[in-house]
Amino acid sequence: MDRIETDICIIGAGSGGLSLAAGAAQMGARVVLIEAGEMGGDCLNFGCVPSKSLISAAKHAHGMRSGAAFGVASVEPVIDYAAAMGHVRGAIETIAPHDSQERFEGLGVTVLRDRARFVSESEVEAGPHRITARRFVVATGSRPLVPPIDGLADVPFLTNETLFEQRERPEHLIIIGGGPIGLEMAQAHRRLGCRVTVIEAMRALGREDPELAAIALDRLRAEGIEILEDTKVEKVTGSAGDITVHSGEAAITGTHLLVAAGRSPTTEGLGLDAAGVAFEKTGIKVDDALRSSNRRVYAIGDVAGRQQFTHVANYHAGVIARSILFGLPAKASDSHIPHATYTDPELAQVGLTEAEARDRHGDALEVIRFSYDQNDRAIAEGRTTGLVKVMVHKGRPVGAAIVGPQAGELIGTWAMILANGLKMKALTNTVLPYPTLSEVNKRVAGAYFSPRLFDSPWVKKVVGFIQRHVP
């Protein structure tokens, strides 16, 4: 067995592992990075990149169907599903060099393409290698959670790991799960000409603000997606091309089945017990510094059992880099982390939801809303379905939520305000180009200050005094 001694040994070359490896190697640490599957992990190969690429293909199809309002005849597009998936593959291949073994070796990282497992509290084995390191970082991500549904194992079903290999367009796609994966893929497939039924055990988009989620769900239903809520799939029967899902008395038959029922952290086969690393169903147990029960071992990204997003995995990498490389204290916080769901309209959120903010601040909370239908750019583009909602406590935003076009881009402003503890004033001080959608954010600040300025007897008195007495 070949022995390697290093400063940092990272297991998993996905979003989190790659960020840390690149940063640490370039700052002079010896880094071993171990990957059992594809470099780039879920985000590049089976997650963000393919899903957003397919959404983009579907947007073109939708645009062709909806030109009439602009004087451009609406036409039913001819869809080549395999070619749409070709675009997906092309996007992955364009980004892949950035995450590749060659690039990381060029940065000085030792990349091992093997499955890793701990054999003791301070050693990892990967293929023919035994690695000892000052610090280990588990960045093994998550896998699709396949619920224990009667009969599911006996029928062919898709997950995010196989969906993007499909080349034949599903006639009728049934999706178990109305979370972000389920609904992003539901809309993409509907727009690409499939019949789509989503079956959700509880509330679709259940983690989003219900007022905003309802606006998105209305649009999805209006596009012809059937979304059944409070409907738990209990049994699946059939065979390829003819699959029936059962819930109580109800039965729905389709040609393909996509399971998008949540994620399961990848802790299996890692030898965590041998390493003395405690874990549970939701992931490796870590403290705020992302350190596990074994002080040599950190966990970041999806496997750390917190929010499961690429930008969170990257953020985690930055937090532990500070402590591993410089010995400085660093804690991961969730309170300023945004997320977005790329349906049309998009949904985005940062900080407290309205319900959480009301719990925390009671009557001292102000909730300010601004609708896209009062934004000139949204009107010019005929994209007026949307709402910004900001929770403000004593002049300081504590949460923001947006549904509407570009919500994922627009939430960035509020993410910056929350991350830096800025006040609403920061927005009124800012001049934005006209006409842009980003003015919706500034208009929220306007809506916050307007009553203070326009309904205040004091302001009226001061202005009146100056007009009468100052030459």
Ligand SMILES: Cc1cc2nc3c(=O)[nH]c(=O)nc-3n(C[C@H](O)[C@H](O)[C@H](O)COP(=O)(O)OP(=O)(O)OC[C@H]3O[C@@H](n4cnc5c(N)ncnc54)[C@H](O)[C@@H]3O)c2cc1C
């Ligand atoms: C369909 C879909 C769409 C998504 N869209 C978005 C989005 O739009 N925006 C967003 O922010 N997030 C999105 N996500 C979530 C995002 O993909 C994950 O949060 C992110 O990839 C997590 O990064 P990670 O580094 O924790 O793990 P991963 O990127 O999953 O990487 C983990 C790596 O570890 C490797 N590995 C596992 N076990 C071992 C082992 N024992 N030895 C060696 N290697 C191992 C795996 O092969 C994998 O490559 C999406 C996810 C899915 C499924």
Ligand SMILES: NC(=O)c1ccc[n+]([C@@H]2O[C@H](COP(=O)([O-])OP(=O)(O)OC[C@H]3O[C@@H](n4cnc5c(N)ncnc54)[C@H](O)[C@@H]3O)[C@@H](O)[C@H]2O)c1
């Ligand atoms: N835009 C993005 O950033 C993005 C996109 C996709 C995924 N992701 C990440 O991936 C994670 C996983 O996404 P997801 O959509 O798979 O998970 P999710 O946990 O958000 O949603 C899964 C849904 O499936 C439902 N469900 C479970 N079992 C069921 C059953 N038997 N019958 C009917 N419904 C059932 C659950 O009630 C839940 O609402 C997200 O939470 C997010 O962190 C992010």
